[in-house]
Amino acid sequence: IAGITQAPTSQILAAGRRMTLRCTQDMRHNAMYWYRQDLGLGLRLIHYSNTAGTTGKGEVPDGYSVSRANTDDFPLTLASAVPSQTSVYFCASSDGTGGTDTQYFGPGTRLTVL
Amino acid sequence: GQNIDQPTEMTATEGAIVQINCTYQTSGFNGLFWYQQHAGEAPTFLSYNVLDGLEEKGRFSSFLSRSKGYSYLLLKELQMKDSASYLCAVKDSNYQLIWGAGTKLIIKP
Numbered sequence: 001i002a003g004i005t006q007a008p009t010s011q012i013l014a015a016g017r018r019m020t021l022r023c024t025q026d027m028r029h030n031a032m033y034w035y036r037q038d039l040g041l042g043l044r045l046i047h048y049s050n051t052a053g054t055t056g057k058g059e060v061p062d063g064y065s066v067s068r069a070n071t072d073d074f075p076l077t078l079a080s081a082v083p084s085q086t087s088v089y090f091c092a093s094s095d096g097t098g099g100t101d102t103q104y105f106g107p108g109t110r111l112t113v114l
Numbered sequence: 115g116q117n118i119d120q121p122t123e124m125t126a127t128e129g130a131i132v133q134i135n136c137t138y139q140t141s142g143f144n145g146l147f148w149y150q151q152h153a154g155e156a157p158t159f160l161s162y163n164v165l166d167g168l169e170e171k172g173r174f175s176s177f178l179s180r181s182k183g184y185s186y187l188l189l190k191e192l193q194m195k196d197s198a199s200y201l202c203a204v205k206d207s208n209y210q211l212i213w214g215a216g217t218k219l220i221i222k223p
Contacts, residue, residue, distance in 0.1 A: 040215055041215055042118065042201070042203075042212075042213030042214050042215045042216065043157070043201070043203075043211075043213040044213070045210060045211070048210070058210070090156060090157070100145065100162045100164075101205075101209075102147070102159050102162065103159075103211065104159070105156035105157050105158070106156060107155070107156050108155075108156055
């Protein structure tokens with residue numbers, strides 16, 4: 001059981017290019033999340049999905065889009081990358097059934113936009 | 115606005131005890147989490163508190179006072195592998211996690 005996988009591990013991207021970060025979980029979790037982590041700042045929520053077929057905006061959604069066609073996959077797309085999107089991106093999932101609802105994280109994607 | 119405060123960096127000695135504090139001001143409260151994050155790796159879950167008091171889990175304990183908006187993570191019998199960042203996060207009224215910037219813990223022999 002892999003848990004949560006993300007691809008690519010790292011990427012250098014030219015500004016203006018389109019990029020999709022992939023996230024797949026095999027825990028059958030209902031909820032999935034995308035965060036970015038920047039030095040000196042806490043994790044910031046970009047988008048989330050409480051269940052397949054639904055998505056919502058987090059704290060910093062501008063410039064990003066997501067889709068949730070099925071339970072397992074939650075890709076994050078940068079339509080036209082800008083240097084301020086240079087960051088480490090973490091995908092997470094939780095069972096979304098209330099209570100503790102602990103979030104479990106993927107290994108991250110380190111993205112550099114030049 | 116919503117705010118989570120924790121010290122940026124702390125240093126402790128192998129075998130000792132260290133307490134990492136976290137204060138919060140959020141719109142609503144539905145639980146507080148502590149995560150550990152080693153450099154270059156993903157955050158991993160350590161503890162969860164929703165009621166006041168102390169939760170003990172091996173060498174790690176976490177305390178919560180909701181009236182004071184305060185929590186701490188207590189690490190005992192420190193080991194070199196405990197060198198990591200420790201993240202405090204609060205689940206707000208929308209059931210979203212609000213994260214602190216993390217406390218980098220440096221363990222010296």
